[in-house]
Amino acid sequence: GEGRGTGGTAGRAGNVLARYLELGVEVRGLTVGDLGAGTGAAGIACAAMGADVTLTDAKNVLPLAFRSARKNGFDCDVVELYWADPFALVADVVLASEACCRSFTLSNRSFVYWLL
Numbered sequence: 001g002e003g004r005g006t007g008g009t010a011g012r013a014g015n016v017l018a019r020y021l022e023l024g025v026e027v028r029g030l031t032v033g034d035l036g037a038g039t040g041a042a043g044i045a046c047a048a049m050g051a052d053v054t055l056t057d058a059k060n061v062l063p064l065a066f067r068s069a070r071k072n073g074f075d076c077d078v079v080e081l082y083w084a085d086p087f088a089l090v091a092d093v094v095l096a097s098e099a100c101c102r103s104f105t106l107s108n109r110s111f112v113y114w115l116l
Helices: 012-022 041-048 062-071
Strands: 031-035 052-057 077-080 093-096 102-106 109-113
Touching: 012 041, 031 041, 041 052, 041 062, 041 093, 052 062, 062 077
Parallel strands: 031 052, 031 093, 052 077
Antiparallel strands: 102 109
């Protein structure tokens, strides 16, 4: 169900990333994609600094990210992202914290994506 398991609670790494970004990373006017956004803490921090933010996660977590963005006063795009498609998200900055690591095969090529 929504809000349970991975992505269902604010992780420490997402909050730490949000605080780091607030300390002086300039994202105003940039497009930012937050992979595995969960509650959206890092992406919402970027929205607060003037970025155009897309929060992405698994389908069951999207309502949580959507409500979190709206509750904080931001109109972030909130979308499910199929990570095996390397062109699914186009952004100036891509964020990830406490996201999953997995390997997959696409068009006879093996990929490993790793995210902090």
